[in-house]
Amino acid sequence: MADSILTTENVRLYYGDKEALHGFDLDFPEKGITALIGPSGSGKSTYIRAINRMHDLTEGVTVTGNFMFKGNNIYAPTTDTVELRKQIGMVFQQPNPFPFSIYDNVAFGLRIAGKTKKVELDEIVEKSLKQAAIWDEVKDVLHKSALSLSGGQQQRVSIARTLAVSPDILLLDEPTSALDPVSSHKIEETLMNIRNDYTIIIVTHNMSQASRISDRTAFFMDGNLIEVSPTTQLFTDPKEKQTQDYITGRFG
Numbered sequence: 001m002a003d004s005i006l007t008t009e010n011v012r013l014y015y016g017d018k019e020a021l022h023g024f025d026l027d028f029p030e031k032g033i034t035a036l037i038g039p040s041g042s043g044k045s046t047y048i049r050a051i052n053r054m055h056d057l058t059e060g061v062t063v064t065g066n067f068m069f070k071g072n073n074i075y076a077p078t079t080d081t082v083e084l085r086k087q088i089g090m091v092f093q094q095p096n097p098f099p100f101s102i103y104d105n106v107a108f109g110l111r112i113a114g115k116t117k118k119v120e121l122d123e124i125v126e127k128s129l130k131q132a133a134i135w136d137e138v139k140d141v142l143h144k145s146a147l148s149l150s151g152g153q154q155q156r157v158s159i160a161r162t163l164a165v166s167p168d169i170l171l172l173d174e175p176t177s178a179l180d181p182v183s184s185h186k187i188e189e190t191l192m193n194i195r196n197d198y199t200i201i202i203v204t205h206n207m208s209q210a211s212r213i214s215d216r217t218a219f220f221m222d223g224n225l226i227e228v229s230p231t232t233q234l235f236t237d238p239k240e241k242q243t244q245d246y247i248t249g250r251f252g
């Protein structure tokens, strides 16, 4: 794809000797939401963790293939993984705020990057919390511990913290599966609000969530990418029989 921000080719990943991803290609256009769906164990989390080199932190994992982000090889030995993970930020299933105030959580990455001016930090913290659709709920308690918030609020603070360092790509690994329906809905709204500003890749078990919020959906099975299509097409007229069987509930 000519205007892709991220291209991945011949992606293979091994846990020890076991091949978990079997050599597929997947590209991402700049901006918009791509949902990754598929049965448990199909390789969705394994794949997105390969995109920002999270597997580097686990012994015994080997990744092969071409991963290019804005024309640069993600797996080049010279890649600065701290910088990479700023540009390709990640939000996990369990909200994971640090045991600091809400403000300090969102300012964390900025301070590490050397930003210390209060006015500048204030501005970015406010903007990020607004983007994550939680500003109104926390603006009067910014110096309270983030751990005092509800799970759904903590997850939106986690999103704000990730957005504060201006990533290009936001990876989300089942960000709503630990949340109640109202909180899940708020996260979905948040993602829809920022879809034009970021390239968003979300792993979800929830097919109705994928169909509500994403522009494209990729269906994974057994470590293979079976199909990637515009979301409406994938859910109404999929190209592959395996996709059809999955979305109609025949397995998974």
Ligand SMILES: Nc1ncnc2c1ncn2[C@@H]1O[C@H](COP(=O)(O)OP(=O)(O)OP(=O)(O)O)[C@@H](O)[C@H]1O
Residues within 6 Å of the ligand: 015, 020, 038, 039, 040, 041, 042, 043, 044, 045, 046, 047, 205
């Ligand atoms: N740390 C690990 N060590 C060994 N095998 C692993 C590890 N993590 C995942 N796997 C295996 O890799 C395959 C893909 O798992 P992965 O978690 O990526 O699937 P998934 O589609 O994200 O599943 P889920 O939807 O349940 O999170 C599975 O067979 C899984 O057992």
